[in-house]
Amino acid sequence: MSDILAQIIRETVAKGYQIEPKAFDLLRKIAESVDLAGLINEVIKQKSNDRTIREEDIQRFLIKKERKESIEEIAREIEEPPNxxxxxxxxxLKVLTGAVGYQRLFSSRYQKLLNLIKKRVDSSNLHTISEISSDRSIKVAGLVYSKNVRRGSATVVLEDETGKIEATAFDSSVVRSIQEIPLDSLVVATISSGKRNIFIIESINLPDVPxxxxxxxxxxxxxxxxxxxxxxxxxxxxxxxxxxxxxxxxxxxxxxxxxxxxxxxxxxxxxxxxxxxxxxxxxxxxxxxxxxxxxxxxxxxxxxxxxxxxxxxxxxxxxxxxxxxxxxxxxxxxxxxxxxxxxxxxxxxxxxxxxxxxxxxxxxxxxxxxxxxxxxxxxxxxxxxxxxxxxxxxxxxxxxxxxxxxxxxxxxxxxxxxxxxxxxxxxxxxxxxxxxxxxxxxxxxxxxxxxxxxxxxxxxxxxxxxxxxxxxxxxxxxxxxxxxxxxxxxxxx
CATH class of the missing domain: 3.60.21.50 (Purple Acid Phosphatase; chain A, domain 2)
Incomplete structure (x- = not known):
């Protein structure tokens, strides 16, 4: 036992505290690397009526000390300025008034979202609503002006800068997609002509993120x-x-x-x-x-x-x-x-x-x-x-x-x-x-x-x-x- 450890134990006992054998063995092991006097003082501060110093008391102090050293190391590690x-x-913001203001706003929305869609590989062959014909399927991009979901079908009115079109979906998966599409959103829809001059929505998708x-x-x-x-x-x-x-x-x-x-x-x-x-x-x-x-x-x-x-x-x-x-x-x-x-x-x-x-x-x-x-x-x-x-x-x-x-x-x-x-x-x-x-x-x-x-x-x-x-x-x-x-x-x- 070192002279320093012996002195600390004498002082601790004189204060009315006992040291368990396991705690003593741990103190002896760490005597070279820890301030024993400071350790014992900190342990005693945490005691109330209990006058026995146990192994777990020493271990709690060591964990706290290790954590403090780790935190100080982290602080040094991230001393760089914020990035x-x-x-x-x-x-x-340039604010307009009345109907003209909202027309400009929705035109800006349409063009911005259309530009996002056009960057995709699958966006080829996009057409305007005015180009829709009755002899072939056609893919268009338009804002959802209105929608009406019924049992077994859903009707949507799409709008772009060239006009509007009303089309109906009967496929259950397409109807579910329409239910989830917010009004006034831009969508890409594949539209074909059906019986009785009804236009059919074959597919419909939001711009989404890749x-x-x-x-x-x-x-x-x-x-x-x-x-x-x-x-x-x-x-x-x-x-x-x-x-x-x-x-x-x-x-x-x-x-x-x-x-x-x-x-x-x-x-x-x-x-x-x-x-x-x-x-x-x-x-x-x-x-x-x-x-x-x-x-x-x-x-x-x-x-x-x-x-x-x-x-x-x-x-x-x-x-x-x-x-x-x-x-x-x-x-x-x-x-x-x-x-x-x-x-x-x-x-x-x-x-x-x-x-x-x-x-x-x-x-x-x-x-x-x-x-x-x-x-x-x-x-x-x-x-x-x-x-x-x-x-x-x-x-x-x-x-x-x-x-x-x-x-x-x-x-x-x-x-x-x-x-x-x-x-x-x-x-x-x-x-x-x-x-x-x-x-x-x-x-x-x-x-x-x-x-x-x-x-x-x-x-x-x-x-x-x-x-x-x-x-x-x-x-x-x-x-x-x-x-x-x-x-x-x-x-x-």
């Missing part, structure tokens, strides 16, 4: 994806969000140590006057003060974490989509934080080489309401419908207001590696043709409106993406203890 690029942030290999980060970096904090609401789970902030600052595990990005996809605040009698459900009834409270929370997050915020339907911005970033006096508190970036809705980012599409998701309500088989319980499936349509808000005239702009910036022209959305307050994910689709839940308890609608939110569960693999884990901050879980195991196939 991100804001690809699309819509600050200015299979692709997603981009990934060269270094192991994590990004937390969230939305719908609703700061200012009496239902905002502030304690849970504070637990998230404390977890970030402690950096006691690898995920927290490697986390460098936080994406907030709309409804960061609850706003004022968004719905009837909202004032009865607010703790902060002033929008500026809500944003100040949000800023107070975000400034507690380590400054090396880059924070991106896009608006939703509760922020003080234009409600018609696309929406500009929070700006003016409302944005002033947030702009004082150097690591906060205010974005439009939608917005495109490249984070560590990974292409991310942020869209708050108001149109998900319209997709769910008009598509058989979809529900708010699986919002990622509604997101998949948007991706297939290559448009973030294809349906005009329902709950999602759309701006009559000269250019349709809601067309999904690029293929995202991650499609991030929120709005419905339910955590969900799906992988589709190489794209990770993730709806990021909420930090708000069930509201009276949700209770009446039978919607059960999934609050304070945070999805975190490893950008080097695009694998997702979740951290549950709704309880005292945080735990990690693979998001893809949280819903059945």
């Amino acid at each position: 991100f690029k804001i690809v699309l942030n819509i600050n200015k 299979e692709h290999i997603p981009n990934t980060s060269k270094r192991k970096i994590y990004a937390a994806l969230t939305s719908d904090l609703h700061v200012g609401s009496k239902f905002f789970l502030k304690d849970a969000f504070q637990a998230f902030i404390k977890w970030l600052n402690r950096r006691e595990d690898e995920v927290a140590a490697r986390l460098r990005y936080l994406l907030i996809c709309g409804d960061a605040i609850d706003g004022v006057g968004v719905y009837p009698n909202q004032d009865k459900e607010l703790t902060i009834s002033d929008v500026t003060k809500q944003i100040t409270e949000l800023t107070n929370l975000l400034e507690q997050i380590p400054s090396y974490i880059q924070i991106f915020i896009c608006p939703g339907n509760h922020e003080p911005v234009r409600q018609a989509q696309p929406q500009p970033p929070i700006s003016g006096s409302f944005a002033e508190p947030l702009t004082k934080l150097p690591n906060v970036h205010l974005l439009s809705n939608p917005a495109w980012l490249e984070v560590e080489g990974v292409k991310i599409l942020m869209y708050h998701g108001r149109s998900l309500e319209d997709i769910v309401a008009t598509t058989p088989g979809l529900s708010v319980e699986r919002p990622a499936l509604a997101m998949r419908s948007l991706l297939k349509a290559r448009h973030l808000a294809p349906i005009y005239g329902r709950r999602t207001p759309i701006l009559p702009a000269e250019e349709d910036l809601l067309v999904i022209e690029e293929i995202p590696d991650i499609f991030h959305s929120g709005h419905v307050h339910i955590l969900d994910s799906e992988r589709y043709r190489g794209c990770l689709l993730i709806n990021t839940g909420t930090w708000q308890m069930q509201t009276s409106y949700q209770l009446n609608m039978g919607i059960t939110p999934t609050p304070a569960i945070l999805p975190i993406v490893d950008l080097s693999t695009l694998q997702v884990v979740t951290m549950d901050f709704s309880k005292q203890e945080t735990k990690q879980q693979d998001l893809e195991q949280t819903h059945p196939e």
Whole structure:
């Protein structure tokens, strides 16, 4: 036994503690590599009425020490500056008025989606609607003006720049496809002439995305994806969000140590006057003060974490989509934080080489309401419908207001590696043709409106993406203890 070990044991016994033989053997083994005096002091601090130092007490200290050294090593490993690029942030948009504005908008939509389709090998021999004849099958691209699905058939009116045509499908697989197609979407349909001057739809398809290999980060970096904090609401789970902030600052595990990005996809605040009698459900009834409270929370997050915020339907911005970033006096508190970036809705980012599409998701309500088989319980499936349509808000005239702009910036022209959305307050994910689709839940308890609608939110569960693999884990901050879980195991196939 070394003199130092003997001295430490004498001092420990003098303080009224006993050391079990197994603990003594472990101390002797590690005496050369560990500060024994510091170890014993830390172990004693954790003791209450128990005056015996056991082997497991020593092992707990060693695990904690090893973890701390690992975290410090990770911090040194990723000291490089953040690597991100804001690809699309819509600050200015040429807005038109009246019918002319919407004509220009849908013309832009048609041309953009048609250009996407024409890049494909199977898009040859596309014709205009005016070229349809009664003597042969012909492939056309047109916007879905209307559709009527009946038992055993479905009738669709298609429109392009040359005219309209009404055609009917009788094949059951084609009828099912029509049921899933949102109104005002661009489709490619093969049409032939039938009896009694009826045109027959032989096949019909949305633009869709091809299979692709997603981009990934060269270094192991994590990004937390969230939305719908609703700061200012009496239902905002502030304690849970504070637990998230404390977890970030402690950096006691690898995920927290490697986390460098936080994406907030709309409804960061609850706003004022968004719905009837909202004032009865607010703790902060002033929008500026809500944003100040949000800023107070975000400034507690380590400054090396880059924070991106896009608006939703509760922020003080234009409600018609696309929406500009929070700006003016409302944005002033947030702009004082150097690591906060205010974005439009939608917005495109490249984070560590990974292409991310942020869209708050108001149109998900319209997709769910008009598509058989979809529900708010699986919002990622509604997101998949948007991706297939290559448009973030294809349906005009329902709950999602759309701006009559000269250019349709809601067309999904690029293929995202991650499609991030929120709005419905339910955590969900799906992988589709190489794209990770993730709806990021909420930090708000069930509201009276949700209770009446039978919607059960999934609050304070945070999805975190490893950008080097695009694998997702979740951290549950709704309880005292945080735990990690693979998001893809949280819903059945």
